[in-house]
Amino acid sequence: xxxxxxxxxxxxxxxxxxxxxxxxxxxxxxxxxxxxxxxxxxxxxxxxxxxxxxxxxxxxxxxxxxxxxxxxxxxxxxxxxxxxxxxxxxxxxxxxxxxxxxxxxxxxxxxxxxxxxxxxxxxxxxxxxxxxxxxxxxxxxxxxxxxxxxxxxxxxxxxxxxxxxxxxxxxxxxxxxxxxxxx
Amino acid sequence: xxxxxxxxxxxxxxxxxxxxxxxxxxxxxxxxxxxxxxxxxxxxxxxxxxxxxxxxxxxxxxxxxxxxxxxxxxxxxxxxxxxxxxxxxxxxxxxxxxxxxxxxxxxxxx
Numbered sequence: 001x002x003x004x005x006x007x008x009x010x011x012x013x014x015x016x017x018x019x020x021x022x023x024x025x026x027x028x029x030x031x032x033x034x035x036x037x038x039x040x041x042x043x044x045x046x047x048x049x050x051x052x053x054x055x056x057x058x059x060x061x062x063x064x065x066x067x068x069x070x071x072x073x074x075x076x077x078x079x080x081x082x083x084x085x086x087x088x089x090x091x092x093x094x095x096x097x098x099x100x101x102x103x104x105x106x107x108x109x110x111x112x113x114x115x116x117x118x119x120x121x122x123x124x125x126x127x128x129x130x131x132x133x134x135x136x137x138x139x140x141x142x143x144x145x146x147x148x149x150x151x152x153x154x155x156x157x158x159x160x161x162x163x164x165x166x167x168x169x170x171x172x173x174x175x176x177x178x179x180x181x182x183x
Numbered sequence: 184x185x186x187x188x189x190x191x192x193x194x195x196x197x198x199x200x201x202x203x204x205x206x207x208x209x210x211x212x213x214x215x216x217x218x219x220x221x222x223x224x225x226x227x228x229x230x231x232x233x234x235x236x237x238x239x240x241x242x243x244x245x246x247x248x249x250x251x252x253x254x255x256x257x258x259x260x261x262x263x264x265x266x267x268x269x270x271x272x273x274x275x276x277x278x279x280x281x282x283x284x285x286x287x288x289x290x291x292x293x
Contacts, residue, residue, distance in 0.1 A: 016209040044276055045213065048269040052212075113266045 005057065006084040009076065012056035017041065018049050022072065025059065029071035103128050116156040119165075127169055133162065134171045137181040148172075148179050184235045184242065190288050191228040194281075195221055219274050223281035226252075249286055256282065 012018055020039050024030060032050065036043045050070055053059040057076045061068050106128045110117055116133070120126045136151050137143065143151075145163075152159035163179075166172040171183045198221025205214035230248050234240040260275035262268075 014209070015212055017213060041213075042273070042276065044269070044272045045216070048212070048273045051269045113262060113268070 001079065001084060001087045003087045003089040006087045008056040009058060009084065012052045012058060015049070015052075017045075018053055021046070021049055021053065022058065022077075025070060025072045029069050031064070031067040031069050033067070035070070107132055114155065116162075119156065119158065119161065126165065130162065130166050130169055130171050131183070134166065134181055134183065137172075139181045141180070143179045145177050145179065184231065187289060188228060188231055191224045191231065191285065194284070195224040195228065198224060216273055216277050220277045220281045223278050223285065227282075227285045246286075246289060249282065249289065252282055253279070253286070 013022070017039065021035060024035060024038055030038075032043050032046050035041075035050075036046045039046070041049075050059060050061070050068075053070075054061060057073055059070050060073050061070050063069075106120070106125045110120060110125065110129050111132065116129060120129055133152060133155055136155075137148075148163055149159045152162050156162055163172070167174050167179075171181065173180050173182045198217060201217045202214050202221060205211075205217055227249065231245050234244045234248065235242060237244070256275055256278050260272065260279060263271035263275055
Protein backbone atom coordinates (compact mmCIF):
# COMPACT_ATOMS: atom_id res chain seq x y z
CA UNK A 1 0.00 0.00 0.00
CA UNK A 2 1.30 3.45 -0.91
CA UNK A 3 1.01 6.60 1.20
CA UNK A 4 -1.45 7.95 -1.41
CA UNK A 5 -3.74 4.92 -0.93
CA UNK A 6 -3.52 5.30 2.85
CA UNK A 7 -4.46 8.97 2.56
CA UNK A 8 -7.52 8.08 0.46
CA UNK A 9 -8.62 5.58 3.12
CA UNK A 10 -8.17 8.04 6.00
CA UNK A 11 -9.95 10.82 4.08
CA UNK A 12 -12.89 8.64 3.15
CA UNK A 13 -13.33 7.43 6.71
CA UNK A 14 -13.15 10.90 8.25
CA UNK A 15 -16.87 11.41 7.68
CA UNK A 16 -19.53 10.26 10.11
CA UNK A 17 -21.99 9.14 7.43
CA UNK A 18 -19.39 6.99 5.72
CA UNK A 19 -18.36 5.48 9.06
CA UNK A 20 -22.02 4.63 9.67
CA UNK A 21 -22.21 3.01 6.22
CA UNK A 22 -19.10 0.92 6.94
CA UNK A 23 -20.58 -0.06 10.30
CA UNK A 24 -23.82 -1.17 8.60
CA UNK A 25 -21.85 -3.20 6.09
CA UNK A 26 -20.10 -5.09 8.89
CA UNK A 27 -23.47 -6.83 9.32
CA UNK A 28 -23.47 -8.04 5.72
CA UNK A 29 -23.79 -6.82 2.14
CA UNK A 30 -26.46 -4.23 1.38
CA UNK A 31 -27.87 -2.28 -1.52
CA UNK A 32 -28.17 1.52 -1.79
CA UNK A 33 -31.88 1.84 -0.99
CA UNK A 34 -31.61 -0.32 2.11
CA UNK A 35 -28.65 1.65 3.41
CA UNK A 36 -30.51 4.90 2.70
CA UNK A 37 -33.49 3.70 4.72
CA UNK A 38 -31.38 2.48 7.62
CA UNK A 39 -29.27 5.64 7.82
CA UNK A 40 -32.02 8.13 6.98
CA UNK A 41 -30.17 9.48 3.94
CA UNK A 42 -31.36 9.93 0.35
CA UNK A 43 -30.31 7.13 -2.06
CA UNK A 44 -28.27 9.60 -4.10
CA UNK A 45 -26.38 10.72 -0.97
CA UNK A 46 -25.62 7.07 -0.19
CA UNK A 47 -24.43 6.56 -3.79
CA UNK A 48 -22.13 9.55 -3.41
CA UNK A 49 -20.61 8.13 -0.22
CA UNK A 50 -20.32 4.65 -1.73
CA UNK A 51 -18.36 6.06 -4.63
CA UNK A 52 -15.84 7.59 -2.23
CA UNK A 53 -15.56 4.37 -0.22
CA UNK A 54 -15.13 2.38 -3.43
CA UNK A 55 -12.42 4.74 -4.70
CA UNK A 56 -10.54 4.20 -1.43
CA UNK A 57 -10.89 0.44 -1.93
CA UNK A 58 -12.88 0.00 1.28
CA UNK A 59 -15.98 -1.45 -0.39
CA UNK A 60 -16.65 -3.49 -3.49
CA UNK A 61 -19.86 -3.59 -5.49
CA UNK A 62 -21.65 -5.95 -7.82
CA UNK A 63 -24.79 -5.60 -9.91
CA UNK A 64 -27.76 -7.75 -9.02
CA UNK A 65 -30.73 -7.17 -11.34
CA UNK A 66 -31.72 -3.54 -10.69
CA UNK A 67 -29.63 -3.15 -7.56
CA UNK A 68 -26.01 -2.44 -6.80
CA UNK A 69 -24.99 -4.55 -3.83
CA UNK A 70 -22.11 -3.35 -1.67
CA UNK A 71 -19.87 -5.26 0.69
CA UNK A 72 -16.75 -4.48 2.69
CA UNK A 73 -13.35 -5.16 1.20
CA UNK A 74 -11.89 -6.97 4.18
CA UNK A 75 -8.42 -7.19 2.62
CA UNK A 76 -8.10 -3.44 3.03
CA UNK A 77 -10.08 -3.03 6.26
CA UNK A 78 -8.11 -5.66 8.11
CA UNK A 79 -4.80 -3.92 7.52
CA UNK A 80 -3.34 -2.35 10.64
CA UNK A 81 -3.13 1.35 11.26
CA UNK A 82 0.59 0.83 11.77
CA UNK A 83 0.94 -0.64 8.28
CA UNK A 84 -1.00 2.23 6.72
CA UNK A 85 0.82 4.94 8.68
CA UNK A 86 4.20 3.52 7.71
CA UNK A 87 3.39 3.22 3.98
CA UNK A 88 5.89 4.67 1.53
CA UNK A 89 5.03 7.48 -0.90
CA UNK A 90 4.53 6.48 -4.52
CA UNK A 91 7.71 6.93 -6.55
CA UNK A 92 6.67 9.62 -9.01
CA UNK A 93 8.92 12.14 -10.61
CA UNK A 94 8.01 15.57 -9.10
CA UNK A 95 8.07 17.35 -12.45
CA UNK A 96 5.84 14.67 -14.00
CA UNK A 97 3.48 14.93 -11.01
CA UNK A 98 3.16 18.71 -11.42
CA UNK A 99 2.49 18.31 -15.13
CA UNK A 100 -0.18 15.70 -14.49
CA UNK A 101 -1.85 17.95 -11.92
CA UNK A 102 -1.80 20.89 -14.33
CA UNK A 103 -3.21 18.72 -17.11
CA UNK A 104 -6.02 17.50 -14.85
CA UNK A 105 -6.82 21.08 -13.80
CA UNK A 106 -7.05 22.20 -17.44
CA UNK A 107 -9.22 19.23 -18.41
CA UNK A 108 -11.54 19.76 -15.41
CA UNK A 109 -12.04 23.42 -16.23
CA UNK A 110 -12.45 23.12 -19.99
CA UNK A 111 -14.43 19.90 -20.27
CA UNK A 112 -17.82 19.08 -18.84
CA UNK A 113 -19.04 15.52 -19.32
CA UNK A 114 -16.83 15.10 -22.38
CA UNK A 115 -17.86 18.38 -24.06
CA UNK A 116 -15.41 21.21 -24.56
CA UNK A 117 -16.84 24.36 -22.91
CA UNK A 118 -14.69 26.74 -24.97
CA UNK A 119 -11.49 26.60 -26.99
CA UNK A 120 -8.67 27.80 -24.74
CA UNK A 121 -6.75 30.88 -25.84
CA UNK A 122 -3.49 29.84 -24.19
CA UNK A 123 -1.54 27.48 -26.43
CA UNK A 124 -0.49 25.01 -23.73
CA UNK A 125 -4.08 24.62 -22.53
CA UNK A 126 -5.32 24.33 -26.08
CA UNK A 127 -2.82 21.57 -26.78
CA UNK A 128 -3.97 19.61 -23.71
CA UNK A 129 -7.62 19.91 -24.79
CA UNK A 130 -6.78 18.78 -28.31
CA UNK A 131 -4.87 15.79 -26.95
CA UNK A 132 -8.01 14.81 -25.06
CA UNK A 133 -10.07 15.12 -28.26
CA UNK A 134 -7.41 13.11 -30.12
CA UNK A 135 -8.13 10.17 -27.80
CA UNK A 136 -11.33 9.69 -29.85
CA UNK A 137 -9.21 8.78 -32.88
CA UNK A 138 -7.38 5.50 -33.37
CA UNK A 139 -3.68 6.23 -34.06
CA UNK A 140 -2.74 5.30 -37.60
CA UNK A 141 -6.35 4.88 -38.77
CA UNK A 142 -7.32 6.93 -41.81
CA UNK A 143 -10.39 9.18 -41.39
CA UNK A 144 -12.29 11.13 -44.02
CA UNK A 145 -13.03 14.78 -43.26
CA UNK A 146 -16.67 13.95 -42.60
CA UNK A 147 -15.78 11.13 -40.22
CA UNK A 148 -13.43 13.48 -38.40
CA UNK A 149 -16.05 16.24 -38.14
CA UNK A 150 -18.70 13.76 -36.96
CA UNK A 151 -16.44 12.85 -34.06
CA UNK A 152 -15.44 16.41 -33.14
CA UNK A 153 -18.85 18.10 -33.59
CA UNK A 154 -20.49 16.54 -30.48
CA UNK A 155 -17.48 17.70 -28.44
CA UNK A 156 -17.54 21.33 -29.66
CA UNK A 157 -19.59 23.10 -32.29
CA UNK A 158 -16.58 24.80 -33.91
CA UNK A 159 -15.22 21.55 -35.33
CA UNK A 160 -13.58 23.29 -38.32
CA UNK A 161 -11.29 25.38 -36.10
CA UNK A 162 -10.44 22.37 -33.97
CA UNK A 163 -9.69 20.23 -37.02
CA UNK A 164 -7.38 22.89 -38.46
CA UNK A 165 -5.68 23.54 -35.09
CA UNK A 166 -5.08 19.83 -34.53
CA UNK A 167 -3.21 19.69 -37.83
CA UNK A 168 -1.09 22.75 -37.05
CA UNK A 169 -0.35 21.36 -33.56
CA UNK A 170 0.94 18.16 -35.18
CA UNK A 171 -1.73 15.97 -33.60
CA UNK A 172 -3.35 15.09 -36.93
CA UNK A 173 -1.79 14.79 -40.36
CA UNK A 174 -3.76 15.77 -43.44
CA UNK A 175 -3.20 14.04 -46.74
CA UNK A 176 -5.70 15.36 -49.29
CA UNK A 177 -9.08 14.61 -47.77
CA UNK A 178 -7.71 11.99 -45.41
CA UNK A 179 -6.65 12.51 -41.82
CA UNK A 180 -4.50 10.39 -39.53
CA UNK A 181 -3.76 10.81 -35.82
CA UNK A 182 0.00 10.95 -35.40
CA UNK A 183 0.32 11.88 -31.69
CA UNK B 184 -44.04 39.82 -0.34
CA UNK B 185 -42.69 40.66 3.10
CA UNK B 186 -43.95 37.35 4.54
CA UNK B 187 -42.34 35.46 1.67
CA UNK B 188 -39.01 37.21 2.19
CA UNK B 189 -39.26 36.53 5.93
CA UNK B 190 -39.88 32.85 5.13
CA UNK B 191 -36.77 32.73 2.92
CA UNK B 192 -34.74 34.41 5.66
CA UNK B 193 -35.95 31.90 8.28
CA UNK B 194 -35.07 28.99 6.00
CA UNK B 195 -31.69 30.52 5.32
CA UNK B 196 -30.98 30.92 9.04
CA UNK B 197 -32.19 27.36 9.74
CA UNK B 198 -29.93 26.13 6.94
CA UNK B 199 -26.92 27.82 8.53
CA UNK B 200 -27.69 26.05 11.79
CA UNK B 201 -27.92 22.72 9.92
CA UNK B 202 -24.53 23.35 8.33
CA UNK B 203 -22.92 24.07 11.71
CA UNK B 204 -24.55 20.96 13.22
CA UNK B 205 -23.43 18.67 10.39
CA UNK B 206 -19.90 20.06 10.54
CA UNK B 207 -19.75 19.52 14.29
CA UNK B 208 -20.94 15.93 13.77
CA UNK B 209 -18.13 15.27 11.28
CA UNK B 210 -20.41 15.05 8.24
CA UNK B 211 -18.46 17.47 6.05
CA UNK B 212 -19.85 16.33 2.71
CA UNK B 213 -23.42 16.57 3.93
CA UNK B 214 -22.60 20.00 5.40
CA UNK B 215 -21.52 20.99 1.88
CA UNK B 216 -24.84 19.73 0.49
CA UNK B 217 -26.64 21.73 3.18
CA UNK B 218 -24.67 24.78 2.01
CA UNK B 219 -25.99 24.21 -1.53
CA UNK B 220 -29.53 24.03 -0.13
CA UNK B 221 -29.11 27.12 2.07
CA UNK B 222 -27.70 29.11 -0.83
CA UNK B 223 -30.92 28.57 -2.77
CA UNK B 224 -32.92 30.45 -0.12
CA UNK B 225 -30.36 33.23 -0.25
CA UNK B 226 -30.47 33.39 -4.07
CA UNK B 227 -34.28 33.42 -4.10
CA UNK B 228 -34.33 36.14 -1.46
CA UNK B 229 -31.94 38.26 -3.56
CA UNK B 230 -34.04 37.71 -6.70
CA UNK B 231 -37.24 38.61 -4.85
CA UNK B 232 -35.73 41.73 -3.32
CA UNK B 233 -34.40 42.81 -6.70
CA UNK B 234 -37.51 42.16 -8.79
CA UNK B 235 -40.56 42.39 -6.54
CA UNK B 236 -40.72 46.17 -6.29
CA UNK B 237 -39.15 47.02 -9.61
CA UNK B 238 -41.54 48.86 -11.93
CA UNK B 239 -42.60 46.59 -14.76
CA UNK B 240 -41.33 43.48 -12.93
CA UNK B 241 -43.21 42.55 -9.75
CA UNK B 242 -44.25 39.15 -8.44
CA UNK B 243 -44.80 37.68 -11.93
CA UNK B 244 -41.17 38.39 -12.76
CA UNK B 245 -40.03 36.69 -9.55
CA UNK B 246 -42.13 33.63 -10.33
CA UNK B 247 -40.81 33.52 -13.90
CA UNK B 248 -37.23 33.63 -12.61
CA UNK B 249 -37.94 30.77 -10.19
CA UNK B 250 -39.32 28.74 -13.11
CA UNK B 251 -36.16 29.47 -15.09
CA UNK B 252 -34.09 28.15 -12.17
CA UNK B 253 -36.23 25.02 -12.14
CA UNK B 254 -35.61 24.39 -15.84
CA UNK B 255 -31.85 25.05 -15.65
CA UNK B 256 -31.23 22.96 -12.52
CA UNK B 257 -33.53 20.21 -13.77
CA UNK B 258 -31.44 19.97 -16.94
CA UNK B 259 -28.24 19.95 -14.86
CA UNK B 260 -29.63 17.09 -12.76
CA UNK B 261 -30.48 15.05 -15.85
CA UNK B 262 -27.00 15.63 -17.22
CA UNK B 263 -25.37 14.57 -13.94
CA UNK B 264 -27.52 11.41 -13.82
CA UNK B 265 -26.71 10.60 -17.42
CA UNK B 266 -22.99 10.77 -16.67
CA UNK B 267 -23.14 8.98 -13.31
CA UNK B 268 -21.77 12.07 -11.55
CA UNK B 269 -22.76 11.11 -7.98
CA UNK B 270 -21.66 14.37 -6.36
CA UNK B 271 -23.53 16.64 -8.77
CA UNK B 272 -26.62 14.41 -8.66
CA UNK B 273 -26.89 15.09 -4.92
CA UNK B 274 -26.16 18.80 -5.32
CA UNK B 275 -28.71 19.32 -8.11
CA UNK B 276 -31.34 17.26 -6.28
CA UNK B 277 -30.74 19.31 -3.14
CA UNK B 278 -31.05 22.59 -5.05
CA UNK B 279 -34.25 21.50 -6.77
CA UNK B 280 -35.75 20.25 -3.51
CA UNK B 281 -35.13 23.67 -1.90
CA UNK B 282 -36.48 25.45 -4.98
CA UNK B 283 -39.68 23.38 -4.91
CA UNK B 284 -40.11 24.41 -1.29
CA UNK B 285 -39.64 28.06 -2.25
CA UNK B 286 -42.13 27.79 -5.14
CA UNK B 287 -44.65 26.01 -2.89
CA UNK B 288 -44.56 28.97 -0.50
CA UNK B 289 -44.71 31.61 -3.19
CA UNK B 290 -48.44 31.78 -4.00
CA UNK B 291 -49.44 31.68 -0.34
CA UNK B 292 -47.98 35.11 0.24
CA UNK B 293 -48.67 36.60 -3.18
